[in-house]
Amino acid sequence: MRCSSIRPETAYAGYNPDYVDRAGLLSVVEDSVSLKRAFFDRAADDVVAAAAIMSEALAAERKILIFGNGGSASDAQHFSSELVNRFVGDRRALAALALTTDSSVVTSIANDSHFDEVFSRQIEALGKEGDVAVAISTSGNSENVLRAVLVARAKGMRTVGLAGRDGGKLEGAVDLCLTVPHEETARIQEVHAMIVHLFCQLIEDALFT
Numbered sequence: 143m144r145c146s147s148i149r150p151e152t153a154y155a156g157y158n159p160d161y162v163d164r165a166g167l168l169s170v171v172e173d174s175v176s177l178k179r180a181f182f183d184r185a186a187d188d189v190v191a192a193a194a195i196m197s198e199a200l201a202a203e204r205k206i207l208i209f210g211n212g213g214s215a216s217d218a219q220h221f222s223s224e225l226v227n228r229f230v231g232d233r234r235a236l237a238a239l240a241l242t243t244d245s246s247v248v249t250s251i252a253n254d255s256h257f258d259e260v261f262s263r264q265i266e267a268l269g270k271e272g273d274v275a276v277a278i279s280t281s282g283n284s285e286n287v288l289r290a291v292l293v294a295r296a297k298g299m300r301t302v303g304l305a306g307r308d309g310g311k312l313e314g315a316v317d318l319c320l321t322v323p324h325e326e327t328a329r330i331q332e333v334h335a336m337i338v339h340l341f342c343q344l345i346e347d348a349l350f351t
Contacts, residue, residue, distance in 0.1 A: 174332050177324055181333050185320055189337060192302045192318050193344035199274045199300065200225075201349060205237035207269055209261040209290055210278030210304075213331045215242035217278050217304070221338045229342035233350045239268065241290075261290035271298030279303070280330045282310020282321070291315045304337060306330030 182189070196206055206225060208218040218240040225238035241264045242248065251260045265275060275294035279287045282305035291312070294301050303312045303319035306327070313319045322333040 174329055177322070177329050178333055178336060181322055188318060188320055189340055190344060192320060193341050193348070195300050195302060195318065196274050196276075196341065197345050197348040199272060200236050200345065202272060203237075204270070204272040204274065205239065206274045206276060207239055207241055207265060207294075207299075208276040208278070209241040209264075210287060211242075211284055213327070214278035214280060214284075214304075214334070215240070217331065217334050217338055218242050218276070220335070221276070221341065224338070224342045225345070229339075229346050231346060231350065233346065236345070236349075241265070241268075258285045258289055261286050262293045265290045265293045265297070265299075269294055269297045269299050272300075273297075274300045274302060277301065277303045277312060277316060278305075278334065279310065279312050280306040280327045280334075282307065282312035282319075284312075288312065288315055304334050306334075 199206065206222070208221050209215075210218050219242060222238040222240040225236040227235070241261050247264065248260050251257075251263045255263070269275065273294075275291060277287045277291050282303070288311055291301050291303070292315070295315075301316040301318075303309075303316035303321075305312045305319055305321045307321075307323065307325060307330070309319055309321035313321055320337060322330045324330050324333075
């Protein structure tokens, strides 16, 4: 398995079985597993603390607003769906919304003002004091995510971040940031996906057991 960059003009050259490398594949798996172990050994208490912030808000009939770009948008939608519907057990629905899903809202804001405001404008409209904003950015420097955090804090919302690399600007912008110290976006997102599942488990345990 080779991860070198591919020039657009040579991107497709037909199937080459030599590139299907079991050892390389297992090396990637080991990197991901090792990163997860190191992250949760270091940050387990912070994961629990972030879940407690959200559990307290939900118990007080507040809501969770979640947002990010690209793969982080998928993580936001995954998280909100598990809260609204269910993760493990049958229970009442929990108030959560991914700010990435209303294409008319997102495209109208991007078209009429700027893409940097696609989340902050929605926070302005939907966020209330006591709600929680969950901001996801693998670089920690996505401008539309950072602007949304600023608006959320101004409205009295609690803020939780999921970042990568060195945390970027998001690290210092939120109440609590879970930063995955790795340079590859894919590996960072694999840890973020596990954090989302752990959030769901911890929230369900806190509110329904």
